Amino acid sequence: MLIRIPARSDCHASEVTPEAIYRSRRRFLKSAALAGAATGMPSLAKASGQYRDVPDAAAPPWFVGKLQDAHWRAVVAEGEAITPYPDATQYNNFYEFGPNKGDPARYAEELKVEPWSVLIDGEVEQPGRYLLEDLIAESRLEERIYRLRCVEAWSMVIPWLGIPLSDLVQKVRPLSAAKFVRFETAYRPDEMRGTRSSFALIDWPYVEGLRMDEAMHPLSLLAVGMYGRVLPNQNGAPLRLVVPWKYGFKSIKSIVRISFVREQPSTTWQSMAPEEYGFYANVNPQVSHPRWSQARERRLPGSLFSANVRETLLFNGYADQVAGLYASMDLTKDY
Numbered sequence: 001m002l003i004r005i006p007a008r009s010d011c012h013a014s015e016v017t018p019e020a021i022y023r024s025r026r027r028f029l030k031s032a033a034l035a036g037a038a039t040g041m042p043s044l045a046k047a048s049g050q051y052r053d054v055p056d057a058a059a060p061p062w063f064v065g066k067l068q069d070a071h072w073r074a075v076v077a078e079g080e081a082i083t084p085y086p087d088a089t090q091y092n093n094f095y096e097f098g099p100n101k102g103d104p105a106r107y108a109e110e111l112k113v114e115p116w117s118v119l120i121d122g123e124v125e126q127p128g129r130y131l132l133e134d135l136i137a138e139s140r141l142e143e144r145i146y147r148l149r150c151v152e153a154w155s156m157v158i159p160w161l162g163i164p165l166s167d168l169v170q171k172v173r174p175l176s177a178a179k180f181v182r183f184e185t186a187y188r189p190d191e192m193r194g195t196r197s198s199f200a201l202i203d204w205p206y207v208e209g210l211r212m213d214e215a216m217h218p219l220s221l222l223a224v225g226m227y228g229r230v231l232p233n234q235n236g237a238p239l240r241l242v243v244p245w246k247y248g249f250k251s252i253k254s255i256v257r258i259s260f261v262r263e264q265p266s267t268t269w270q271s272m273a274p275e276e277y278g279f280y281a282n283v284n285p286q287v288s289h290p291r292w293s294q295a296r297e298r299r300l301p302g303s304l305f306s307a308n309v310r311e312t313l314l315f316n317g318y319a320d321q322v323a324g325l326y327a328s329m330d331l332t333k334d335y
């Protein structure tokens with residue numbers, strides 16, 4: 001994301017998986033997971049093009065238990081084909097593991113995600129360090145199929161599994177002084193080789209933030225899984241934010257701290273290049289990035305014969321649900 005838009009040759013030719021195929025895979029996965037077979041199971045989605053066959057991450061017992069009660073297809077993306085699993089898990093941005101799209105799939109398994117705790121602090125009634133499974137214990141997992149639009153002008157369609165962010169907010173009970181939510185990614189140089197590089201420009205840890213009403217919006221999700229399985233490390237295990245109407249960089253991965261704060265937090269990309277990346281980062285085809293247009297996007301995977309380019313939609317197609325949050329704002333200034 002720093003400077004480079006990936007060249008077309010970075011895209012791997014593979015067929016878009018019709019949803020029916022993904023669903024039959026998922027049914028199989030569900031029964032396999034319940035039988036305790038999810039651990040170390042090789043990826044069922046056959047690696048296409050140049051992708052490797054990567055074994056699935058081991059699903060912890062709390063995840064397997066919650067999967068039984070999941071609300072499948074709670075939100076769908078009408079008319080959209082789900083991105084094949086190999087593309088979603090081997091073409092990633094996760095700078096803590098390196099700057100290249102293949103680095104996270106290659107190195108993120110070095111991150112230890114079990115057990116995982118999250119610090120809740122700031123203007124909140126129930127601060128403390130919570131085990132992840134305790135934090136989400138009362139919430140039912142929901143499958144939500146969302147478009148993901150990266151600021152680099154590529155996009156995917158991902159079936160996430162997670163809980164509404166509003167569930168967590170309500171559980172810990174922020175005080176009225178809390179106006180924003182600040183999220184922080186783990187910073188573990190021993191396990192995250194990208195953070196050891198002297199070429200990395202990022203001031204670790206990676207930080208993101210939302211206004212309180214954005215955090216409470218029903219579309220905001222805390223994901224712990226995708227494609228009916230536990231979240232792979234390269235996609236932000238074990239806990240990541242998903243805000244589908246915003247550019248992908250707002251969807252912070254491997255969260256270890258959630259703070260309820262009075263002031264708008266300073267966030268990673270905005271503080272690094274404020275003229276290029278805003279705090280709001282709402283998907284907007286009318287507001288160009290200073291170095292490229294945001295009017296179109298490449299829907300992955302492309303092929304040798306087609307880059308699969310399509311028009312970008314305002315708020316990534318979720319305008320009818322979220323435009324009201326920004327009614328009084330000038331989106332060209334608050335980009």
Ligand code: MTE
Nearest residue numbers: 092093094095150185206248249251252253
């Ligand atoms: N979170 C952290 N901690 N570090 C990152 O480098 N990259 C962001 C976002 N979350 C990033 C992150 C960007 S730029 C994008 S587009 C999405 O993750 C990509 O998510 P994906 O790899 O699951 O597609």
